[in-house]
Amino acid sequence: MNERRVLTLLRKEGSLSRAEIARRLSLTRSGVTYLVDALLKQNLVNEATANAAAAPSRELGRPGVALTLNPTGHYFLGVEIGVAVVRLALVDMALEPVRTETVALPRSPDPQSAIKLIKKFLSDCQADKRFKGRVRAIGVTVPGLVRSDGFVLHLPILGWRNVNFIALAEQGFDIPISIENNANAAAFGEVYCNPKQSHDLILFLKLGNGCGGAAIINGQLLRGTSGVATEFGHMRVSDHGPQCHCGQTGCLETHVNLAALARYLNEAGLTVGNDPAEVALAMSAGDPAVKAAVQKFETYLAAGMVNLCNIFNPSDIVLGGSLRPILALCLENLRAAVARGIVPGMQSPSINLSRISQYECAIGAAAISHHAQFDTTSLSLASAATRPKV
Numbered sequence: 076m077n078e079r080r081v082l083t084l085l086r087k088e089g090s091l092s093r094a095e096i097a098r099r100l101s102l103t104r105s106g107v108t109y110l111v112d113a114l115l116k117q118n119l120v121n122e123a124t125a126n127a128a129a130a131p132s133r134e135l136g137r138p139g140v141a142l143t144l145n146p147t148g149h150y151f152l153g154v155e156i157g158v159a160v161v162r163l164a165l166v167d168m169a170l171e172p173v174r175t176e177t178v179a180l181p182r183s184p185d186p187q188s189a190i191k192l193i194k195k196f197l198s199d200c201q202a203d204k205r206f207k208g209r210v211r212a213i214g215v216t217v218p219g220l221v222r223s224d225g226f227v228l229h230l231p232i233l234g235w236r237n238v239n240f241i242a243l244a245e246q247g248f249d250i251p252i253s254i255e256n257n258a259n260a261a262a263f264g265e266v267y268c269n270p271k272q273s274h275d276l277i278l279f280l281k282l283g284n285g286c287g288g289a290a291i292i293n294g295q296l297l298r299g300t301s302g303v304a305t306e307f308g309h310m311r312v313s314d315h316g317p318q319c320h321c322g323q324t325g326c327l328e329t330h331v332n333l334a335a336l337a338r339y340l341n342e343a344g345l346t347v348g349n350d351p352a353e354v355a356l357a358m359s360a361g362d363p364a365v366k367a368a369v370q371k372f373e374t375y376l377a378a379g380m381v382n383l384c385n386i387f388n389p390s391d392i393v394l395g396g397s398l399r400p401i402l403a404l405c406l407e408n409l410r411a412a413v414a415r416g417i418v419p420g421m422q423s424p425s426i427n428l429s430r431i432s433q434y435e436c437a438i439g440a441a442a443i444s445h446h447a448q449f450d451t452t453s454l455s456l457a458s459a460a461t462r463p464k465v
């Protein structure tokens with residue numbers, strides 16, 4: 076546990092001297108020396124000169140030597156199984172992606188073909204001498220309901236229902252594998268990979284083919300009774316619109332996903348595709364019809380965000396997903412609309428784009444594995460579905 080405490084501190088602070096670690100963790104200097112020796116042997120930390128270190132200490136011995144996580148000591152594989160696509164990211168000990176790949180899949184792939192892809196990527200990584208024998212765990216995300224024990228309850232967007240993914244996958248790998256809802260993983264990654272990010276109450280919205288949601292409250296993912304809470308996309312925001320895959324109409328998701336954007340553009344008689352980057356380009360160029368179409372999207376999204384603010388009073392709302400190029404152009408309007416719409420007297424949250432990139436779910440899943448193996452942070456995922464191999 077003390078080794079993990081040292082690793083957690085180094086992940087958050089970057090680099091520290093042994094003396095500073097002893098002070099921060101209330102450990103004796105000899106205790107820290109013992110711990111650090113063990114961590115050096117396991118390739119988990121590196122020694123660096125203090126001039127390269129951000130916070131060297133002059134208090135106790137060996138002031139010239141600071142410690143950092145050893146980025147190349149161990150690696151974690153994150154996998155996002157999405158709609159017609161699988162994104163894979165290998166991240167190092169410092170949570171930096173070192174190898175990424177996007178592979179097209181049929182729109183409704185069976186779980187076995189996704190597992191086959193993961194095996195192929197892992198074996199390619201293991202063939203590289205930098206990573207051979209150093210990949211410690213795999214984290215997988217899917218766009219739908221995942222029970223706390225890893226059972227995939229409902230994944231209509233991929234055509235999966237009642238799939239015991241962990242049991243299927245476990246036979247093929249000799250390292251731990253876990254599965255998580257995609258928005259939960261992205262939210263976790265957003266906070267875990269950016270230790271300076273406050274996490275009093277963060278809401279995450281992942282906008283693309285669907286509208287996933289996650290909430291981190293006082294450092295913990297809000298899971299609900301069976302682990303499937305924060306399905307923000309199914310919040311009712313209108314009396315009309317296409318039927319949602321949940322069976323209802325008027326769900327936020329059906330008004331703010333890629334299909335909705337295509338609908339608004341069609342209604343405006345536009346032939347521009349619904350590729351977010353293309354739409355963002357047309358919008359930046361000042362095309363009034365595109366602007367009007369995006370404004371519809373923005374209005375619904377703001378309505379959903381106002382509801383979420385009134386319920387949660389969040390400190391931060393983070394927006395991610397494949398609609399990011401458009402979201403970047405909507406940020407100012409969304410901030411203003413939320414400030415206007417929330418209960419008077421309530422503080423407006425910070426509203427920003429996720430910082431991680433298109434691999435946010437894969438990197439988030441890898442971060443969950445990193446956390447399960449090495450970290451003591453209070454960002455709890457206690458009920459996440461992880462079944463380590465002995």
Ligand SMILES: [Zn+2]
Binds near residue numbers: 308319322323
């Ligand atoms: Zn719905």
